[in-house]
Amino acid sequence: MEDKPTFLTRPYLPPLEDFLPYLAEIWESRLLTNGGPFHQQFEEKLRHYLGVGHVSLFASGTLALMTALQALRITGEVITTPYTFAATTHALLWNGIKPVFVDIRRDTCNLDEELVEAAITPRTTAILPVHCYGNPCASERLQQIADTYGLKLIYDAAHAFGVTVDGSSLLAQGDLAMLSFHATKVFNTFEGGAIVCHDLKLKQRIDYLKNFGFADEVTVVAPGINGKMNEFQAALGLLQLEHADRAIAARMAIDRRYRQALATVAGVECLAVATRVKRNGGYFPLLIGAEYPLSRDQLYDRLRQQQIHVRRYFFPLISDLPMYRGIPSAAPANLPVATSIARQILCLPIYPDLDLPTVDRIIDIVSSPQ
Numbered sequence: 001m002e003d004k005p006t007f008l009t010r011p012y013l014p015p016l017e018d019f020l021p022y023l024a025e026i027w028e029s030r031l032l033t034n035g036g037p038f039h040q041q042f043e044e045k046l047r048h049y050l051g052v053g054h055v056s057l058f059a060s061g062t063l064a065l066m067t068a069l070q071a072l073r074i075t076g077e078v079i080t081t082p083y084t085f086a087a088t089t090h091a092l093l094w095n096g097i098k099p100v101f102v103d104i105r106r107d108t109c110n111l112d113e114e115l116v117e118a119a120i121t122p123r124t125t126a127i128l129p130v131h132c133y134g135n136p137c138a139s140e141r142l143q144q145i146a147d148t149y150g151l152k153l154i155y156d157a158a159h160a161f162g163v164t165v166d167g168s169s170l171l172a173q174g175d176l177a178m179l180s181f182h183a184t185k186v187f188n189t190f191e192g193g194a195i196v197c198h199d200l201k202l203k204q205r206i207d208y209l210k211n212f213g214f215a216d217e218v219t220v221v222a223p224g225i226n227g228k229m230n231e232f233q234a235a236l237g238l239l240q241l242e243h244a245d246r247a248i249a250a251r252m253a254i255d256r257r258y259r260q261a262l263a264t265v266a267g268v269e270c271l272a273v274a275t276r277v278k279r280n281g282g283y284f285p286l287l288i289g290a291e292y293p294l295s296r297d298q299l300y301d302r303l304r305q306q307q308i309h310v311r312r313y314f315f316p317l318i319s320d321l322p323m324y325r326g327i328p329s330a331a332p333a334n335l336p337v338a339t340s341i342a343r344q345i346l347c348l349p350i351y352p353d354l355d356l357p358t359v360d361r362i363i364d365i366v367s368s369p370q
């Protein structure tokens with residue numbers, strides 16, 4: 001028990017025997033990819049589950065994001081957050097777009113909407129915020145800014161599977177939203193992703209772009225990429241959907257236990273949660289403040305020594321990586337809140353089959369630092 005290693009996350013998988021009939025069907029039909037029957041079913045069921053207009057499935061979240069930028073013909077400069085996973089801004093560079101970094105809010109770790117306007121230039125074409133840890137961005141205000149300046153609004157919603165605000169999906173916001181179904185995410189298809197959009201014509205263009213731009217056998221309408229989700233991934237996705245609510249409920253039980261136990265520990269701050277939001281328990285971020293007897297890195301080492309594999313997520317900031325730090329907006333002086341959060345953040349293990357005695361052991365270590 002004491003030595004059982006604990007990970008930041010552990011991919012949820014359904015019982016193997018439940019997946020075998022799907023595999024048998026793929027082997028029998030020899031339909032492996034290119035919008036086969038499982039792909040069609042999964043796209044439709046996912047659309048219903050998420051309560052959104054249109055879904056286009058992808059082989060990964062990164063391919064979905066790269067295609068999203070192409071679909072909306074984004075060029076020039078895009079305003080985004082330094083406090084995210086590398087894929088967010090890498091997708092901009094792969095499209096020849098310059099990221100412009102804007103600082104984040106301390107309460108949500110999301111792009112600070114009140115700093116966006118000052119970063120707009122004649123070359124700005126879009127805003128790319130991230131719903132970090134599934135915390136909703138200030139979407140109304142961001143949409144208002146986008147409308148005022150004629151900008152597109154694209155959400156990296158890789159953390160936001162199943163999150164709702166006042167009962168409606170967070171994924172319905174903006175021009176489109178990207179999802180990731182990577183193994184480490186709340187919902188996985190080994191690798192995978194999707195774009196959510198609200199306009200059938202836009203979905204059509206996205207679907208052409210993810211298949212080399214083919215509209216039919218002889219018509220190529222755009223220089224597309226190969227971003228297609230295959231039948232194995234789609235079949236797994238169909239089965240995973242049946243377990244999604246239970247997996248999220250198990251994560252949220254752990255979230256509540258951590259939150260309750262750590263609320264009274266001096267120097268440790270759990271991020272506040274908005275009451276209108278139905279969360280997904282994807283991450284459990286903590287801020288380790290100056291009053292805590294250990295530094296963030298000392299606590300990180302102590303947990304690691306006890307086989308508890310916590311992560312400093314997100315650290316380092318994207319704006320500090322070699323391919324970004326030369327950009328003027330990447331200067332730490334421009335990003336004081338993100339810089340300070342990246343030094344304080346620690347994400348605790350959270351996944352559906354993390355047992356409660358282990359959660360309590362982690363709580364004990366964090367709450368008795370002496």
Ligand SMILES: *Cc1c(COP(=O)(O)O)cnc(C)c1O
Nearest residue numbers: 060061062085087158180181182
């Ligand atoms: C996981 C993740 C991605 C990339 O998704 P993949 O499916 O791994 O390609 C992009 N942005 C954020 C914020 C992520 O966490």
